Amino acid sequence: MRVSRASEERRQEILDAAMQVFYLKGYEKATIRDIALDIGVAQGLIYRYFKSKEALFAAALDNYAERLAGEMGQEIRNDETALRDKILNTPSFYHIEDDDSYYYKMLNGPDSKGIYQQLSLKVAERLVPIVRDAIAGDLDKGRLTCVEDPETVAAFCVYGQLGVLFREDLSGNQKVDRIRKFVSNQIY
Amino acid sequence: MRVSRASEERRQEILDAAMQVFYLKGYEKATIRDIALDIGVAQGLIYRYFKSKEALFAAALDNYAERLAGEMGQEIRNDETALRDKILNTPSFYHIEDDDSYYYKMLNGPDSKGIYQQLSLKVAERLVPIVRDAIAGDLDKGRLTCVEDPETVAAFCVYGQLGVLFREDLSGNQKVDRIRKFVSNQIY
Amino acid sequence: MRVSRASEERRQEILDAAMQVFYLKGYEKATIRDIALDIGVAQGLIYRYFKSKEALFAAALDNYAERLAGEMGQEIRNDETALRDKILNTPSFYHIEDDDSYYYKMLNGPDSKGIYQQLSLKVAERLVPIVRDAIAGDLDKGRLTCVEDPETVAAFCVYGQLGVLFREDLSGNQKVDRIRKFVSNQIY
Amino acid sequence: MRVSRASEERRQEILDAAMQVFYLKGYEKATIRDIALDIGVAQGLIYRYFKSKEALFAAALDNYAERLAGEMGQEIRNDETALRDKILNTPSFYHIEDDDSYYYKMLNGPDSKGIYQQLSLKVAERLVPIVRDAIAGDLDKGRLTCVEDPETVAAFCVYGQLGVLFREDLSGNQKVDRIRKFVSNQIY
DNA sequence: TATGAATGAGCGTTCATTCAT
DNA sequence: TATGAATGAACGCTCATTCAT
Numbered sequence: 001m002r003v004s005r006a007s008e009e010r011r012q013e014i015l016d017a018a019m020q021v022f023y024l025k026g027y028e029k030a031t032i033r034d035i036a037l038d039i040g041v042a043q044g045l046i047y048r049y050f051k052s053k054e055a056l057f058a059a060a061l062d063n064y065a066e067r068l069a070g071e072m073g074q075e076i077r078n079d080e081t082a083l084r085d086k087i088l089n090t091p092s093f094y095h096i097e098d099d100d101s102y103y104y105k106m107l108n109g110p111d112s113k114g115i116y117q118q119l120s121l122k123v124a125e126r127l128v129p130i131v132r133d134a135i136a137g138d139l140d141k142g143r144l145t146c147v148e149d150p151e152t153v154a155a156f157c158v159y160g161q162l163g164v165l166f167r168e169d170l171s172g173n174q175k176v177d178r179i180r181k182f183v184s185n186q187i188y
Numbered sequence: 189m190r191v192s193r194a195s196e197e198r199r200q201e202i203l204d205a206a207m208q209v210f211y212l213k214g215y216e217k218a219t220i221r222d223i224a225l226d227i228g229v230a231q232g233l234i235y236r237y238f239k240s241k242e243a244l245f246a247a248a249l250d251n252y253a254e255r256l257a258g259e260m261g262q263e264i265r266n267d268e269t270a271l272r273d274k275i276l277n278t279p280s281f282y283h284i285e286d287d288d289s290y291y292y293k294m295l296n297g298p299d300s301k302g303i304y305q306q307l308s309l310k311v312a313e314r315l316v317p318i319v320r321d322a323i324a325g326d327l328d329k330g331r332l333t334c335v336e337d338p339e340t341v342a343a344f345c346v347y348g349q350l351g352v353l354f355r356e357d358l359s360g361n362q363k364v365d366r367i368r369k370f371v372s373n374q375i376y
Numbered sequence: 377m378r379v380s381r382a383s384e385e386r387r388q389e390i391l392d393a394a395m396q397v398f399y400l401k402g403y404e405k406a407t408i409r410d411i412a413l414d415i416g417v418a419q420g421l422i423y424r425y426f427k428s429k430e431a432l433f434a435a436a437l438d439n440y441a442e443r444l445a446g447e448m449g450q451e452i453r454n455d456e457t458a459l460r461d462k463i464l465n466t467p468s469f470y471h472i473e474d475d476d477s478y479y480y481k482m483l484n485g486p487d488s489k490g491i492y493q494q495l496s497l498k499v500a501e502r503l504v505p506i507v508r509d510a511i512a513g514d515l516d517k518g519r520l521t522c523v524e525d526p527e528t529v530a531a532f533c534v535y536g537q538l539g540v541l542f543r544e545d546l547s548g549n550q551k552v553d554r555i556r557k558f559v560s561n562q563i564y
Numbered sequence: 565m566r567v568s569r570a571s572e573e574r575r576q577e578i579l580d581a582a583m584q585v586f587y588l589k590g591y592e593k594a595t596i597r598d599i600a601l602d603i604g605v606a607q608g609l610i611y612r613y614f615k616s617k618e619a620l621f622a623a624a625l626d627n628y629a630e631r632l633a634g635e636m637g638q639e640i641r642n643d644e645t646a647l648r649d650k651i652l653n654t655p656s657f658y659h660i661e662d663d664d665s666y667y668y669k670m671l672n673g674p675d676s677k678g679i680y681q682q683l684s685l686k687v688a689e690r691l692v693p694i695v696r697d698a699i700a701g702d703l704d705k706g707r708l709t710c711v712e713d714p715e716t717v718a719a720f721c722v723y724g725q726l727g728v729l730f731r732e733d734l735s736g737n738q739k740v741d742r743i744r745k746f747v748s749n750q751i752y
Numbered sequence: 753t754a755t756g757a758a759t760g761a762g763c764g765t766t767c768a769t770t771c772a773t
Numbered sequence: 774t775a776t777g778a779a780t781g782a783a784c785g786c787t788c789a790t791t792c793a794t
Contacts, residue, residue, distance in 0.1 A: 004778055028216060042780045121305060128351060148373055152366045155351025163316060163343025178340045185336055230755040404592060418776040493685060528746045531727025539719025554716045561712055566758055606759045
């Protein structure tokens with residue numbers, strides 16, 4: 001049974017399946033067949049939308065990182081509270097606690113450490129300018145002083161968390177606690 | 189011409205070549221043949237030292253990260269000065285400025301962003317406990333106060349730098365400058 | 377924009393485009409998509425006119441060879457002069473000198489040696505009976521004697537030229553010169 | 565069971581199998597698998613000896629044409645008799661009558677008209693210089709006069725035969741008869 | 753220890769062809 | 774008649790891995 005779809009919809013469908021499969025198996029071990037099978041579509045179709053496996057991988061990662069970063073940035077862009085409070089009130093820049101969320105599953109697949117890291121770095125990259133702007137906003141409003149180089153501060157705030165999040169000896173909650181405490185005590 | 193070698197020496201030779209090739213081409217595109225050719229040795233030989241391509245990759249990455257982290261940790265382990273001054277006096281945790289150094293070449297190959305990141309993360313992972321201990325040492329000696337969770341502080345110090353180092357719009361010197369300034373102004 | 381056309385016109389349009397593309401890329405590397413794109417038509421449409429790629433190829437080659445042979449035969453069928461003079465006065469059985477002619481372009485595409493040869497052989501095949509009849513006519517009119525087997529003579533006259541035309545070390549004019557001289561001196 | 569062979573031997577083995585398979589099925593329909601199976605060897609091995617299917621095809625055709633032309637040229641290079649007699653005494657430049665010969669089988673496979681023609685043209689190409697030299701030799705020895713351009717004469721002698729050999733309405737013997745008669749009556 | 757020819761599984765990719773619209 | 778998204782079979786090719794020497 002042949003199912004046609006609007007081009008953009010199909011594209012996104014492929015991206016989602018690709019992300020899932022790449023995440024679960026890793027780039028190397030994931031095959032285009034896997035992805036096609038996952039959607040229930042012929043392999044050839046994927047090549048109407050993406051030039052190659054490599055291109056699909058890049059696109060899937062970007063697409064997903066974009067969405068994650070967008071969601072995470074939502075809260076930060078809220079202009080009412082100071083950055084510090086945002087951080088304190090946001091469970092984590094990255095971690096999503098709900099076990100059933102799409103994200104959670106994505107971020108905990110087996111054998112996918114490499115992809116997890118790549119994804120996290122891509123998200124971090126997108127988060128930095130958002131945080132930087134938030135810092136700049138705080139400076140404007142006088143909620144913050146003594147920040148010479150907001151971009152670098154943002155970089156440390158965002159990437160620094162990775163040092164905690166990438167640890168494999170802590171639970172999700174522990175990670176969040178540590179990050180919160182650190183932010184409370186050490187920043188500003 | 190058949191050249192035999194002491195086992196350990198051969199092993200290291202393979203690891204070095206592997207690191208180089210993986211770095212230049214990425215894991216996927218690098219072939220065992222490439223690596224063998226690079227040393228001037230038969231493909232089969234590599235399998236006497238490593239069980240599989242995957243194992244070789246892991247070993248090469250670990251081996252290299254270990255060496256990098258070791259070198260970088262050298263300075264930090266010096267007990268005389270405070271951590272802050274160590275950071276200020278160390279060109280960078282990661283960046284190696286000498287254009288001709290082996291490392292420099294390694295860290296600037298084409299198409300190797302993925303490996304570069306993986307490597308950096310591995311180095312960071314190893315650096316965190318070293319920095320943590322240095323912080324603990326500073327606390328002992330009273331050179332530092334107000335640090336509740338030295339491990340998390342170390343994580344932010346180390347991984348935070350990645351946010352600057354991974355930027356592609358700055359030169360090496362600019363990156364180092366920003367990191368130094370940030371450490372001077374914002375830490376403690 | 378959907379353009380409908382008289383069936384025969386469409387058919388010929390496809391044949392022309394097909395010949396062009398097959399010629400330029402060779403049978404294998406030419407795709408139905410290339411041909412469809414060339415006309416600005418959907419791939420599927422081609423299958424309303426031809427059963428398969430193979431059938432299209434055969435038809436295109438035949439069609440084109442037919443037209444070429446027809447043109448070349450025009451002069452030969454003229455009953456006034458002897459065959460020998462026809463040959464001497466015809467630039468060449470195959471060669472078309474006008475750089476801008478459709479044929480010229482067709483016969484000089486890159487990577488198309490195979491198709492060029494197939495086409496030439498097809499043209500030759502069609503030319504033989506025409507030349508044979510001309511020889512028979514000359515015999516009837518007493519302009520020629522001593523020809524036992526006009527068909528074989530025709531075959532040698534036509535295919536013999538290929539030995540010159542297929543050479544890659546001569547220009548078009550040189551080829552024609554050699555053929556003319558040979559006909560003048562060696563035939564009859 | 566793994567069988568190693570001297571490199572040149574293996575190469576030739578592949579070339580032979582390739583020629584056979586390409587001949588029987590045509591370039592397109594022949595697969596590397598077919599060829600490998602034919603030798604009883606892994607497909608991958610073929611790629612140690614030839615870069616691609618296309619390269620293998622070209623090499624196989626050249627190799628086989630070379631051998632055919634070499635054999636056919638043998639007789640012609642014999643300096644004792646005049647070219648005309650050589651032709652008359654050689655069954656045909658191309659046709660080999662023995663039903664069991666390798667060549668016969670090669671030249672009569674189904675669906676291989678295209679390859680047959682390509683092969684014949686390649687053989688013809690190689691035969692021309694040999695015949696040209698024979699003509700030049702005849703001229704030297706005074707066995708021949710009135711030949712201005714031996715190369716072109718040779719081309720007509722060799723390629724002209726193709727016009728007869730490619731006919732599908734004659735048996736092998738009929739073809740040879742016609743060629744012989746033509747040579748007897750019309751040449752010189 | 754070392755070689756490198758040989759293996760063979762498997763993957764990315766292509767494309768002729770179909771079919772719902 | 775025309776479209777072009779979708780199919781799916783098949784193929785070239787690669788390469789990690791093995792093994793006889």
